[in-house]
Amino acid sequence: MPAAPESSDETARAASETDERGRDQERDRQVDELLDVAVGVLGGGRREGQHLMARAVAASLATGEHLLVQAGTGTGKSLGYLVPAVRHAVHADERVVVSTATLALQRQVLTRDLPLVADALEPHLPRRPRIALLKGWHNYTCLHKLEGGYPEDDQGALFDLPERGGAAEHPATSAAAGEGREALGAQVVRLREWAATTETGDRDDLVPGVTDRAWRQVSVTSLECMGSHCPRLEECFPERARALAREADVVVTNHAMLGIAASGSPHVLPEHQVLVVDEAHELADRVTAQATAEISLPVVQHAARVARRHGGVPPTDLEAAGEALAGVLVALPEGRFPDGLPPAVFDAVATVRDAARTLLSLLRPEAGGGGTAPGAAEGGRKMAQSAVLTLFETAERMTAEPEDAARTVLWCARGEDRSGAITTRLHAAPLAVNGLIRTQLLAGRTGVLTSATLALGGTFEPTARSVGLELRPDAEPVGPTTVPGADPAPAAPQGPLRWTGLDVGSPFDYPRQGICYVARRLPPPGREPATDAQLDEIEALVRASGGATLGLFSSRRAATAAAEAMRERLDVPVLLQGDDQLPTLVARFAADEPTCLFGTLALWQGVDVPGRSCRLVLIDRIPFPRPDDPVRSARADVVARAGGNGFMAVSATHAALLLAQGAGRLIRGPQDRGVVAVLDPRLATARYGEYLARSMPPFWRTDDRDVVIAALSRLRDA
Structure with a gap:
C-alpha cells in the first residue's frame, strides 16, 4: 500500500525545522571561526570546552533563553562569552552589558580581552564594535567640587560610615597605604593635578591610588550630584561615561552596579537586551550587600550635622531622636529580631524617621533651606539632602508595615569603628534577592551567567533559585520585587523563566x-x-x-x-x-x-x-x-x-x-x-x-x- 501523503502543514513544519537547523549550524560555524581568530591573536590553541561554551552563548542570545554555564579553570571563559556577545551586539544591534565581581577581572576584560576581540573580529563584522566602561558615580572626580562647588566634607563621623549600598573600601586605599600614607593635603593636591590632565576622571586610572578620605574630597555620590543645575555638566566625567555607555555595543560594569539596579534603580544602567554576568556565583551576595542598610548614632549624628552646616536648617528634633535611639541601643542584645524590632527600639527608629522626614521638607529649595544659591551653598544643600534621605529611607524600611516587614531581616551588631570606639548598629537586609534579580535584571532580556562554580552538588538548581530562575516549594521566597524608596518594579513575570544549565568542563585532568x-x-x-x-x-x-x-x-x-x-x-x-x-x-x-x-x-x-x-x-x-x-x-x-x-x-x-x-x-x-x-x-x-x-x-x-x-x-x- 502506498504511504499516505504528508499534509501541507507537516511539510511546512519539516521545512521550517530544516531551515532552523541550517541557521543554527551556520551560526555555530561562524562563532567557531570567530573564536579561532580571537584565540589565534593570543597565540593560544583550540579548547573544546571554550568552543562549546561560545556556541551555547550564541544559541542563548538567538533564542532568548537564559543560560547558566559552568566553565572550569583553564577554559578561557572570557573569550567564550565575549566572542558571541560582540558578534550578537553588532549583528542584532542589541546592547550587551558585561558585569564582573572583581576589579582584577574587570580590568582584564576591559583592557585586554575585549579590545583583543574587537580588533580580531572587526574585519569579520559589519562595523567595529563600540566599547564602554560604567561604574558608580563616586568612582569619578567631580569637576564642580574641585572648583569649590561643595563645602568641605564633614571631618567627623563621615569617614567612619560605609558608602551607600555597603560598598567595600576601594582597593586603591590599600595601595595608598602601601606608599606610606601621604598626608591628606598632599594626596588632595596630587588629585587636583591629576584631574587637570585625566580624560576619564576614573579613580582606577590614578596611580598610585589615594585613601577613601582623600578621594571623598573630589567626588560626590549620585544623590549629591546637582544634575542639570551643575555649571560643569557638559564636562562631567560620570555623565560622559554614561553617554558613552548609551552609544556602546558592549558595556563593562560590576556587580555593585547590578546591585543598585536590582534594588530599584534600573536607570543606572543603559538600556540593554543582553546581560552577561561573570563570576555569577557572587551575584546574589553582592545584591544582598547593596540592599543592606544600617542605622546607628554616628549615622544619625552625621545627617544632623550636614543638615545644620550645609543645609542651613536646625536639626534639633533629629539630634534628640538620635540620642534617644542611642539610649535604647545600649541595652539591646546582638542578634536577629525574627519578629521585628522590639517595641522600644521600633518607637525610637520611628522617631528618627519622622524627624528625618521633617528635615527633608525643610531642605527643599522652595522651603528656603539652602535656597537655590549658586556655588558651595547649593552643593552643601545636596549633600545634606543625600544624608538625610538615606537615613529616612533606612528608618522607613525598619518600621515598615507588617506585610513589608516580613520581607526584611533586622538585626543588631556591635563593632569597632575606625577610631576604635564600639558602636551599636541596627541593620536591615532583604530576606530574599532572587525576586529582585528576576524582575529587575533578567526579565525582558537574555541573561548569561557564568563561573567556574555554578553547579553545586552536581546540579544548577541552587544557583538558578538564587537568581529567581527556578521556583520550587523548598526555594527561598521570591519577594520582594523592589525595596522601599526605589523606583516602581516592573510586573513580575508569571511562571519560571526558561533557562538551561551547561557544564563545559575544564581542560585539566x-x-x-x-x-x-x-x-x-x-x-x-x-x-x-x-x-x-x-x-x-x-x-x-x-x-x-x-x-x-x-x-x-x-x-x-x-x-x-x-x-x-x-x-x-x-x-x-x-x-x-x-x-x-x-x-x-x-x-x-x-x-x-x-x-x-x-x-x-x-x-x-x-x-x-x-x-x-x-x-x-x-x-x-x-x-x-x-x-x-x-x-x-x-x-x-x-x-x-x-x-x-x-x-x-x-x-x-x-x-x-x-x-x-x-x-x-x-x-x-x-x-x-x-x-x-x-x-x-x-x-x-x-x-x-x-x-x-x-x-x-x-x-x-x-x-x-x-x-x-x-x-x-x-x-x-x-
Missing part, C-alpha cells in the same frame, strides 16, 4: 593532577580554633610538601593559631593574612616555593598561583555560615516553614560554593600537581558530605594519610 584527601581519622571540629590533632596533621602535611601550602581557614582565630604553631614547628616561611597587604602576601607566596600562606575568606577566591609554589591546599573545616548569620538563618527558617530543608537549601549550598572555590585554588595550569586536604571528617562521614564533595573539582579521592604523605613527598622532590 583533575583525577590525574590532584588528590582530595579527607582526614577521616580526625575528630569533628569543635568550638576551639584548632585542635592538637589538627595541628599535628597540618605539620605532617606541610612537612611532606616542603611548604608550598595555601591554608584556607574558617576564622581568623584558626588561621592565626595554625600559623603561630607552624612557625614554631617548621623551618619554612609562614605568612599570615594581615601581616601585609593581601596582593603583597600572595606575590611573596608565589615567588618563594617553600613559603606558606594562611588566611581566611579573602584567600578562598581569586588567588591564582600556578606552578610549584602551591601544591598543597589546606581546608580546616567545612565552611558553613555562622549559625548566627542573620540573613542566612532567616532564609533557612523560611525554607523550613515551607516544608523544605533549610540547612541544605542555605547552609550546605553556601558551604558547597566555598569548598568549590577553595579547592579550585590548587590546579591553575596543565602542569600543576598537588593535594587538597580537608581536615574535617564530616566531608566523608556526614549525610551531606557527598553533596559537598560533588561540588568540588573531580580530584582522585582518598582518606589514606600515608598515600597522601608519600604523594606530597614525591612532588616536593620532583
